[in-house]
Amino acid sequence: MSDTIDAVRPHGRSARAETVRSEGQPFFAARDLHAYYGESYIVQGVSFEVREGEIVALLGRNGAGKTSTLRTIARAGSPELKHGEIWLDGQPLHTMQGYEAARLGVQLVPEDRRIIAGLTVEENLKLAQIEPPIGWSLERIYEHFPRLAERRTQEGITMSGGEQQMLAVARALARDVKLLLLDEPYEGLAPVIVQEIERILEEIKQIGITTILVEQNAIAALHLADRAIILEMGEIVFDGTAQQIIDDKEMRLQYLAV
Numbered sequence: 001m002s003d004t005i006d007a008v009r010p011h012g013r014s015a016r017a018e019t020v021r022s023e024g025q026p027f028f029a030a031r032d033l034h035a036y037y038g039e040s041y042i043v044q045g046v047s048f049e050v051r052e053g054e055i056v057a058l059l060g061r062n063g064a065g066k067t068s069t070l071r072t073i074a075r076a077g078s079p080e081l082k083h084g085e086i087w088l089d090g091q092p093l094h095t096m097q098g099y100e101a102a103r104l105g106v107q108l109v110p111e112d113r114r115i116i117a118g119l120t121v122e123e124n125l126k127l128a129q130i131e132p133p134i135g136w137s138l139e140r141i142y143e144h145f146p147r148l149a150e151r152r153t154q155e156g157i158t159m160s161g162g163e164q165q166m167l168a169v170a171r172a173l174a175r176d177v178k179l180l181l182l183d184e185p186y187e188g189l190a191p192v193i194v195q196e197i198e199r200i201l202e203e204i205k206q207i208g209i210t211t212i213l214v215e216q217n218a219i220a221a222l223h224l225a226d227r228a229i230i231l232e233m234g235e236i237v238f239d240g241t242a243q244q245i246i247d248d249k250e251m252r253l254q255y256l257a258v
Contacts, residue, residue, distance in 0.1 A: 025087070025090060026049040026087070027049075027050060029050075029086070030046055030048055030085075031084055031085040032085070033081060033083070035068060035079040035080060035082065036080050041234065042065050046065075046084075046236055048236065054210060054211075055224060056211070056212050056213065057214075057215065057222055057224070059231070060255065061232070062216075066231055067183055067214055068234075070181050070183055072086075073093065073181060074101060074106055075093060075094075076098050091104055105178030106178065106179045107173075107179070109168045111187055113167070114168070116157075119155065121156050122138065122152040124156045124167060125138060125141060125170060125174050126138075128172075133176035135174050135177055136173045141170045145170050147166060151163065162189045162193030165185055166196070166197065166200065169185070179212070180212075181214075182212070182215075185201070185215065186216075187216065198220065201224055205224065218258050219258060222243075222245055223242070223246075225242040226242060228241070228245045230245070230255045237255060238251065
């Protein structure tokens with residue numbers, strides 16, 4: 001794979017200006033990822049590709065390695081990647097720290113949302129825009145997230161769980177996103193708020209942002225996604241269209257219990 005790359009972006013420079021993806025190279029590729037939490041072998045030889053603008057649902061039972069795979073891709077520090085390569089738009093994420101991957105356009109929205117205490121909604125968003133590359137303007141964010149516009153002066157952590165999830169996604173879009181990683185965006189939310197989050201994710205899909213989605217609500221994720229990947233004990237057991245899983249009740253019961 002490395003001999004298809006003409007150059008590597010120097011750290012700290014504009015990712016947009018230094019894209020070096022060769023013709024025919026996938027927009028995103030994970031190659032034989034092996035990652036560990038200490039001695040625990042969590043991600044066991046995971047390989048898959050994602051086309052630009054595609055939404056991929058990363059599914060599986062609890063403990064299957066979904067979040068660990070997402071965090072490995074984001075270069076989040078843990079789990080530790082001990083073998084494998086991760087490529088985004090011609091750039092080697094596997095050689096980078098988390099902040100370098102973020103500068104390149106990798107934005108992780110974690111399950112715990114990590115809204116910054118003491119800051120208003122708008123201050124949380126502005127903090128994401130302190131340094132380039134800058135993504136959506138505040139005006140564009142408020143157009144797509146009217147609920148946040150109504151609460152722009154409210155302290156972020158005092159909002160409901162669903163509103164905090166909206167803020168977490170909006171904060172990611174405030175950066176110049178190439179790859180959006182969503183970890184359990186529907187977790188713990190009331191059905192009416194899930195519908196609102198689904199509306200937002202549908203809008204993101206229409207815009208063409210490349211997304212990898214981890215979600216226990218498999219049916220909701222499958223209806224949103226183009227493709228589905230199922231993990232079992234840290235390994236991929238299925239990689240195909242989302243519709244294949246929707247249509248295959250036996251596979252859903254076997255691997256997703258739905």
